[in-house]
Amino acid sequence: MLPEQTFLRIPGPTPIPPSVQRTMSQPMIGHRNQETKDLLQTIKPKLKPVFGTEQDVLILSGSGTAGLEAAVVNAVQPDEAVLVIVTGAFGDRFVKICEEYEIAVHRYDVQWGEAVSPEAIAAYLADHPDIKTVFATYCETSTGVLNPIKELAHVVHQNTDALFIVDGVSCVGGIQTEMDTWGIDILVTGSQKAMMLPAGLTFVAVSERAWRVIEENERPAFYLDLKRYRDQLANNSTPFTPAISLLFGLEQVLTMLEEEGLNQVYERHQMMKDMTRAAFRALDIPLLTSDEAASPTVTAIKPNDFKAEALRNILKSKFGLATAGGQQHLKGQIFRIGHMGYCSPADVLQTISIIETALHKIGKSIELGKGTKAAQETLLKVDV
Incomplete structure (x- = not known):
């Protein structure tokens, strides 16, 4: 980087x-x-x-x-x-x-x-x-x-x-x-x-x-x-x-x-949430919250077969991508991705692609591009 x-x-x-x-x-x-x-x-x-x-x-x-x-x-x-x-x-x-x-x-x-x-x-x-x-x-x-x-x-x-x-x-x-x-x-x-x-x-x-x-x-x-x-x-x-x-x-x-218009701002945040969640579901990596309870501004992921902090460290050291960890009793168990404010679907696509690469580096077996594809397809359902 x-x-x-x-x-x-x-x-x-x-x-x-x-x-x-x-x-x-x-x-x-x-x-x-x-x-x-x-x-x-x-x-x-x-x-x-x-x-x-x-x-x-x-x-x-x-x-x-x-x-x-x-x-x-x-x-x-x-x-x-x-x-x-x-x-x-x-x-x-x-x-x-x-x-x-x-x-x-x-x-x-x-x-x-x-x-x-x-x-x-x-x-x-x-x-x-x-x-x-x-x-x-x-x-x-x-x-x-x-x-x-x-x-x-x-x-x-x-x-x-x-x-x-x-x-x-x-x-x-x-x-x-x-x-x-x-x-x-x-x-x-x-x-x-x-x-x-x-x-x-x-x-x-x-x-x-x-x-x-x-x-x-x-x-x-x-x-x-x-x-x-x-x-x-x-x-x-x-x-x-x-x-x-x-x-x-x-x-x-x-x-x-x-x-931009407030309604468009809200729709953009909803889209970024949907893209992010679709990506991790496609990668078979558990999400902390249900779709009904999920926020449009931040997504929490709770992996069950790799360490959240190992991924965060690779993301920061190799790609300059800063994500958040867990707090209190969730420290070390989850990582969080912010998608709010000056952030767009293009940023989400970049983030998911980088995360997939980092997952590969820490030894997580995934099909590269699968999460990115799911995010792309989510975007294309409404943005045609």
Whole structure:
């Protein structure tokens, strides 16, 4: 491989479009100047459709985890009980954040690799009427599971007065998201996934219902106080110094999403998922999740006759292809392929072809080209 040639196929950070890189390299401007106000005024309406909301989407400088913590700090009173649905490592992170603030956590664990059942959550809520907030993960990055957020929102609001807070970090911008219609009260994502930016921004959208709860919350907050961001954004400003270069890039990302069309963006991600899964089925290499539970943004593979880390090492050292490994108890057992953001079916074809070659190098007996052919055929079924 060439010394500086890398292929980033992890579920974040993801590749940055060249036009976004160019935009981020423009000269710096003052964060309290009119130029920044104009920039935010342009960004605000373009962010709303990505979230499926009429609310202004708050922009914080920080990672996605900062947005998750902000949701907890602002929406949960110190003496309230919450339910956290855990389908992987990032559901577990929500638990840790809540516990750090000494919140009474009801933890509902789902086997890693499976999506949560809305009916099971409805039953759990019926048995625990004290729960004031429900936390869920839209795409569980650690397993490649997409949880049924629309249906979960329905059962939460049908059975309780609880807020429904969603971690959308590894999928918003890559899959259909209808915050207002579905009934999500707080939705969080980060810049470095389907939003095609470097890490450093987190986005938080808040429903009117959630704002009423936040206004009454006595828990103190400073940098993560969402009311400050709401009030300043109304004036096209931020309460603290924003990441200006990332805002330049964000404007270009939103322009790209508009030009492609959000429905086309979602169809592209669905196609890349289908191609990837078809390839590994053709190679007879097990997938961690079912088709019904699989995310359009990341695929988890659980090999049963070769070591996942051996393959990942060859992919990185010989071909410059970066994939992700497993987390927590899945460490060493799975590998994950990100296909989100600035990624196309052509990238998937290249990735599968490289993986087939690497499998051959580690001694896995396969028919070279079989996985690539399956991905090609999947693409050709709709792209003729």
